[in-house]
Amino acid sequence: MFGYEFYLDPSRCIGCQSCLKACEECETHRGVSMINFDFIDRPDGIATAAFVCFHCEDPTCAQVCPADAIKVGDDGVVQSALKPRCIGCANCVLACPFGIPKLVPEYEQMMKCDMCYDRTSIGKKPMCATVCPSQALAYVKPDEIAALRREKPVNTFYFGEQKIVTKVYMMAPAETDFVSVDVMDYTWEPEDAYAN
């Protein structure tokens, strides 16, 4: 849908799994959910998180695919592996920094969230973001999210040296410009302290 973006805010998630159930209703993968859902650490807390594919600008999954089966559409949506090409090697499953793709054995194919291509291509919102009761998954216009939320959308991530820019935004504390998962960004030692 033109002018709409996808926003993820795990801090809103209540673990109801409505997204997971709604995803099964999709026209392109009936009965199979593409949502990645986790109880972060149930013994110690109640935090849960639901993720869709982040739809990277330069997707790692496609880079590592030996069969050239993973394509990005004009709308920036990274598709599931093309069935005739996918060889089921699971390179993409291993390489994705967000851990999104799934190898579905029954289908012998890598499948992942395609941001409800069947819906967004005809002017509907993705199913998961439409039904999400806590709006942890939201599909709205950027000015709406800016007006309504106290967190700020971020779509730049650093995994060590790898910088990834994504189509999907993550809501982060207001002072955040990017999300880094390198512990060195948080240590007291200078950045080059452990350099070779």
Next chain:
Amino acid sequence: MAKPIETLLDQYGPHPHYMPAGGWHDESRQLPDKLVKTHCCFCGQQCGIQLKVRGNTVTGFEPWEEFPFNRGMLCPKGVKRYMQSSHPDRLLDPLIRTGDGFRKAPWDEALDLTVRRLQEVQAKYGKDSVAVFGGASLITEKSYLLGKFARVALGTKQIDYNGRLCMVSAGTAYKLAFDVDRSLIPWSEIPKADVLMVIGANVGDCAPITTDYIWRCRDRGGKLIVIDPRMTPISRNADLYLPVRPGTDLALLMGMLHVIIRDGLIDKQFIEQHTTGWDAVAEGVKEYDPNRTAAMTGVPPQSIEMAAHWFAKADKAIAMHARGLEHQSKGVENCSALINIALATGHIGREGCGVTMITGQGNGQGGREHGQKCDQLPGQRSIHDPAARAHVAKVWGIQPEEIPGAGVSAQEIMNLIHSGEIKALVNICFNPAVSLPDAGFTREALSKLEFFGVIDFFLSETAQFADVVLAGSLQEEEEGVTCSAEGRVIHINKATDPPGNSKTDSWIICELAKRLGKEKYFPYNTTREIFDELREASRGGHADYYGITYEKIDQQMGVFWPCPSEEHPGTPHLMTGGISYFPDGKCRFQITNWRESGDPVDGDFPIYLTTGRVVSQYLSGTQTRRIGSLVDVYPQPLVEIHPRLAEKYGIKTKDWITVTTRRNEITVQANVVKTIRPDTVFIPYHWPDARSANLLTHRTLDPRSKIPEFKVSACRLSIAAAPPAWAGHTEVEAAKRGVSAISRAPGMAEPLIKIGEGGRR
């Protein structure tokens, strides 16, 4: 000659159903013939939803983004609700008990037998020996019809409903304080508050859509206070969490009022202008200083003070509550104590202010307004009020003295069945075998009935006790209205006809009335005609529906009652300006007195047991335990235990734990989590038989609301020597194997369900 329960389950389920009609890749992929705008059949949120209908089958759903309450949002139950259509367990014919099970019967035979047996029982034991049980998931037309059926067709005073297990404590407290039983505010007020205090309400699991309203409040900078013995999903973003000990909410709220008075935070002007009874209430909380309150509740004194300060100092503050506060033998006092705080701080009748009960059942609000309650007539009128009786008698075409007086509440009816005073029961939309407390007692009682007739669409655990089961209808099979937790009356549109030989509930009730010789009082051809009569019957009452029509609901996306005329737009905000429904317009403070739970902890039973729900199941599970995708989320009841308590007994997650109370025991698996008080365990109640948390709960009632004390029992724990008999034999495995479950109590000599025994015909 009881037929073994396994055979009943083989035939009638619950069988978890995983696929839409015709499978994922066939029928359900075809374009629907129509999209029907209606509402979810589960829970008091009553989310708008569009059902995809093809032929006479609901094949899927489409979010309804224009409906303002949920704007397309749905919880997993809403997403999968359509799976009930074409469910293999659906009852397609009336059933009559045989020696060892049920046989299909023609309608005439089943209806005539039902009527004959009811008449025989009434002739022998009197009119009131027959009772009627209704349900708060029925559309309002059906619940109105049922109240009239009991009083006019059967002439019994004994009618009550499962809303008695929902928000009746809140309803009673709101009547005492404001003389009206409804949330004071629509949900659109929630984001406007500066402070939200949520007490005894697991919003994330039980009212998921409300979460978004709470998060929007926080996005605006609002503060969230969560009061609960468990860290439920919404407490993850609480600015202040108060881990109250089960059954001590009253002390906590009185302690907060103590602090508010002590620190000069009361709204004197509001108290003087809008209330009565303040001095006695202020006097009553004098002893509840923070230290004493902390010792009673397990909440730190600083947290009590902070919560009191935040709420009292906020310009705009809303208090939200649900069953945690209400399911106690002092449920009414709990709600009154909360209302007292809102009144003392002037947080009533202004923008972004108020108290609101989060009504839980689908039509929990509408189902209690028009005559299913034992002491009420349509329009939320008292059955004791001569003017109300005269008005309703006129609408019904009978004399006022022909309307029976007040009967007793649902649990009290079950007690009278057990003691032999009530001999026959007609039951619709209620599964007391799972949902009433002290389930062993309920089962004994149901076995004693001389006649038991059930109207239902699936063979519920309660229907297994029936002599006749009349195959009724799903919510989407009749047009009508419900009233959501907000007080918004909404339009349920018919999507399909009842399949096979099943019939609509309203047809069944009218046929019974006809065969009881009361046809002239039940002349309806459509539910619309019932609704038009209901509008007249409610006219002039507090819950005045006179000005509400199906068309107006569609135009306005719901109409909030009261709506006294066709020109009237409805009333989203009750008590604007702080004016109550009493003749003097004042709100009434209520004195609250502390007392112990009806099942206190002691040396033998040292641990608190509290019960509740999970997000994937609805109430007694008659519907949701049949939807595979929901069953998979939380397949069996677990007992939540804090690691400190678990360590004491050497318990680890997944160990089989026997939980024993003064009444019974069940064995379930442990879930060791830090999100519950270490003196408390929690078990969700959606399952039947040996997995039923309600085998453990007790029958103590609040003296005024008659709500059972589900939230506080005393228990002890032990590690079970072996898994219970039901483990590995539940509906989940049964579905996989194509055979069904065995439900026998672990370590008990007797099977829990004794169909056909105990004095039955």
